Amino acid sequence: MTEFVLTPATATVIFVLSCLCGYRYRRVWKAEGPRWQLWLFGGLTALGLAVLGFVPLEVAG
Numbered sequence: 001m002t003e004f005v006l007t008p009a010t011a012t013v014i015f016v017l018s019c020l021c022g023y024r025y026r027r028v029w030k031a032e033g034p035r036w037q038l039w040l041f042g043g044l045t046a047l048g049l050a051v052l053g054f055v056p057l058e059v060a061g
Helices: 008-030 035-054
Strands: none
16 A cells, blocks of 8 residues: 655645635635535635645655
8 A cells, every 4th residue: 555645845735725715714604605615615624634634744864
């Protein structure tokens, strides 16, 4: 079985995208916008943070 690892650059991109999706989720929630947007942005945020939490980060050395 191959081992999945995240490079620091990939982890940074996932983190930034998760933050942006979380920001959009909050704006839609405060504006009481469409439910599908809440599910979309909330799901993407949760997925990105879950990947960061459970996939190991590649370290040099």
